[in-house]
Amino acid sequence: MALRTLAVCAIVCFAAGLSVASFASFREFLPGLLQGALVTIEITIGGCVLAVLVAVPAALAKMYGPRPVRWLAVGYIEIFRGTSALVQLFWLFFVLPHFGILLEPLTVAILALGLNVGAYGAEVVRGAVSAVPRGQWEATVALNMPRTLALRRIILPQALVAMIPPWGNLFIELLKATALVSLITITDLAFKAQQMNQITFKTLQIFTIVLVFYLAISTVITAGMRALENWAARGLARGRQ
Amino acid sequence: MSDKANGPMVRFEKVTKRYGALTVLDALDLEIAPNEKVSIIGPSGSGKTTVLRMLMTLERINDGVIHVDGEPLTHMQKGGGLVPADERHLRRVRGKIGMVFQHFNLFPHMSALKNCIEAPVNVLDLPRKEAEARAAELLDMVGLGDKKGHFPSQLSGGQQQRVAIARALAMRPKVMLFDEVTSALDPELVGEVLNVIRRLGTEHNLTMLMVTHQMGFAREFSDRVCFFYGGRICEQGTPDELFGSPRQERTKQFLSAVLEAG
Ligand SMILES: Nc1ncnc2c1ncn2[C@@H]1O[C@H](COP(=O)(O)OP(=O)(O)OP(=O)(O)O)[C@@H](O)[C@H]1O
Numbered sequence A: 001m002a003l004r005t006l007a008v009c010a011i012v013c014f015a016a017g018l019s020v021a022s023f024a025s026f027r028e029f030l031p032g033l034l035q036g037a038l039v040t041i042e043i044t045i046g047g048c049v050l051a052v053l054v055a056v057p058a059a060l061a062k063m064y065g066p067r068p069v070r071w072l073a074v075g076y077i078e079i080f081r082g083t084s085a086l087v088q089l090f091w092l093f094f095v096l097p098h099f100g101i102l103l104e105p106l107t108v109a110i111l112a113l114g115l116n117v118g119a120y121g122a123e124v125v126r127g128a129v130s131a132v133p134r135g136q137w138e139a140t141v142a143l144n145m146p147r148t149l150a151l152r153r154i155i156l157p158q159a160l161v162a163m164i165p166p167w168g169n170l171f172i173e174l175l176k177a178t179a180l181v182s183l184i185t186i187t188d189l190a191f192k193a194q195q196m197n198q199i200t201f202k203t204l205q206i207f208t209i210v211l212v213f214y215l216a217i218s219t220v221i222t223a224g225m226r227a228l229e230n231w232a233a234r235g236l237a238r239g240r241q
Numbered sequence B: 001m002s003d004k005a006n007g008p009m010v011r012f013e014k015v016t017k018r019y020g021a022l023t024v025l026d027a028l029d030l031e032i033a034p035n036e037k038v039s040i041i042g043p044s045g046s047g048k049t050t051v052l053r054m055l056m057t058l059e060r061i062n063d064g065v066i067h068v069d070g071e072p073l074t075h076m077q078k079g080g081g082l083v084p085a086d087e088r089h090l091r092r093v094r095g096k097i098g099m100v101f102q103h104f105n106l107f108p109h110m111s112a113l114k115n116c117i118e119a120p121v122n123v124l125d126l127p128r129k130e131a132e133a134r135a136a137e138l139l140d141m142v143g144l145g146d147k148k149g150h151f152p153s154q155l156s157g158g159q160q161q162r163v164a165i166a167r168a169l170a171m172r173p174k175v176m177l178f179d180e181v182t183s184a185l186d187p188e189l190v191g192e193v194l195n196v197i198r199r200l201g202t203e204h205n206l207t208m209l210m211v212t213h214q215m216g217f218a219r220e221f222s223d224r225v226c227f228f229y230g231g232r233i234c235e236q237g238t239p240d241e242l243f244g245s246p247r248q249e250r251t252k253q254f255l256s257a258v259l260e261a262g
């Protein structure tokens, strides 16, 4: 595991070094691309937070909610999993105004990507919660715990460990999907690169830098999720070397 | 009130449990007196676990009523009749019952002490200090005073089961249910768990209902032994009656088969 992190870091450093050393025009592109990267990061963070915030209640509603609430959750999950992120993006951006709802492009981007990934996340949460052994629920009944307390204190903390790695994958999927937002007038990293490329034709330099940027962001996500996983597993893993 | 004081602690009244077409318990009648220790024995599939699970409200019953400590558990009084219990009623009456499981079911993300204070603090609303003091006392009693900070994964099966017993006792139940609590243990760990149950029997005012395959323990420890067969009590009596001079052919067969197996 440490080896893989090391390898990724090495590649990042190597590519970064290569860019600095061999491209004199590096300085010329950096500020613009950095600007684009910031937008990409902003949408990624916003989308990831929203995804988690909708996934957990959607999963719990689907599993334990009263019937109408369950239907609502199922509807949300199926609609957002069953249609493409691009269509969702367009729908929120071009169709909602017809109903008098006009949102900032950045808001639309975070909403669409967050809700899209949240639908997949809901299934991740549901899988992890149902994977907690039945005996754990039975113990909470035998201790006379109300269901919400049992869920909060006993079931979810155990499910958390199992759901972190798949969430890491979803976050990286979300990062990659941010490249779609240029289609609703947002200048993110990918779009900025295209713009610069069309002006300067320094394709190699520009897209190598862009590659490194994406890789750096996803490496941060991966490392963060691994740290989170270790933290969540600290109790469970103790004594099991 | 006098009924509550002198009546049975647990009473099954014509309780029937079905899974689909399979009738697992057939109009079961069973009364257990306060402080009585009752063992349930019988072949696999005879419904022993189901009896305990219904009493713990882990299974719904299809027919009949279960009473605990003078009031219905599975039902509640409403408009002069009995209607199926709602969650609030269940939670109130269920609080009198504790259960220990075959596979311990400890909370793996909590230390032994935390396992024992989680419900007292959050369900009984005990102050944390008080809950901790009481949990420490109980862990001492089960011989794990020095393992309070250990997680379940750091404990042997016998130790985990003793934590589970302490955890159940921390809720101050009147009735304790034990479902084959030594079956998942290595043979050399069985004794330490049975010793704890022995101590509970003499030092605490508990009504105890246990499903067991430990015939020696059932004979020595129980006030009464019930032999289940096909979802019914085929024969019951004092340990000496049941083990010494069983009357039913099925009881004799079962006992000789079990004794032969060791
Ligand atoms: N959830 C269930 N669905 C369907 N049938 C079940 C279920 N639980 C138990 N049964 C059936 O009910 C019957 C009684 O089961 P129970 O677990 O009470 O037996 P037992 O006497 O405890 O047996 P053992 O000694 O093997 O533990 C068995 O035939 C079992 O297959």
Ligand SMILES: [Mg+2]
Binding pocket: B048, B049, B050, B180, B211
């Ligand atoms: Mg059983």
